[in-house]
Amino acid sequence: MHPTGTLIWYYYICPREVWLMSRHLTPWQENPFIEIGRLISKESYQRDRKEIRLENIVIDLLKTEGENVVIGEVKKSSRFEKSARMQLAFYLWKLNHLGIEATGKLLFPREKKKITVMLTKEIEDELEEAQQKIISIVQMETPPPARRIKFCSKCGYQEFCWS
Numbered sequence: 073m074h075p076t077g078t079l080i081w082y083y084y085i086c087p088r089e090v091w092l093m094s095r096h097l098t099p100w101q102e103n104p105f106i107e108i109g110r111l112i113s114k115e116s117y118q119r120d121r122k123e124i125r126l127e128n129i130v131i132d133l134l135k136t137e138g139e140n141v142v143i144g145e146v147k148k149s150s151r152f153e154k155s156a157r158m159q160l161a162f163y164l165w166k167l168n169h170l171g172i173e174a175t176g177k178l179l180f181p182r183e184k185k186k187i188t189v190m191l192t193k194e195i196e197d198e199l200e201e202a203q204q205k206i207i208s209i210v211q212m213e214t215p216p217p218a219r220r221i222k223f224c225s226k227c228g229y230q231e232f233c234w235s
């Protein structure tokens with residue numbers, strides 16, 4: 073299996089969620105936080121919007137600034153910045169393997185905040201390791217144990233863990 077950007081994002085939040093997603097268990101779609109995320113992603117940065125699908129990745133925004141290719145990922149909050157950084161770095165890494173050098177911008181429209189993400193050797197190594205770990209989690213027969221974290225209250229899988 074090939075980890076997706078979404079699995080990278082969840083891996084840095086909750087490995088149990090990676091396993092649940094890999095079993096095609098659908099998170100509760102009416103969770104208001106999922107809906108808010110969708111709306112922000114749809115309505116922000118319309119001018120630059122150009123969603124790109126490449127192999128197993130979906131890039132929210134793509135534009136050029138002079139010679140540079142810039143890709144953007146829109147998030148509703150910077151609370152899980154590490155996850156967001158690694159997801160965007162994963163897209164940069166994938167593009168890099170296709171011969172495209174790009175810079176990443178994490179966009180937090182509600183906070184009016186932008187963070188630049190560049191691919192470095194350390195980040196590439198970390199991504200390799202994360203992908204191996206995701207593959208191991210997906211191959212587990214049962215999910216990793218539930219651990220209460222700050223994301224649980226916003227997670228579409230709450231009922232699988234805490235009911």
Ligand code: SF4
Pocket residue numbers: 086088089092217218219220221223224225227228229230232233
């Ligand atoms: S509810 Fe919490 S423990 Fe369960 S999958 Fe979601 S984030 Fe992970």
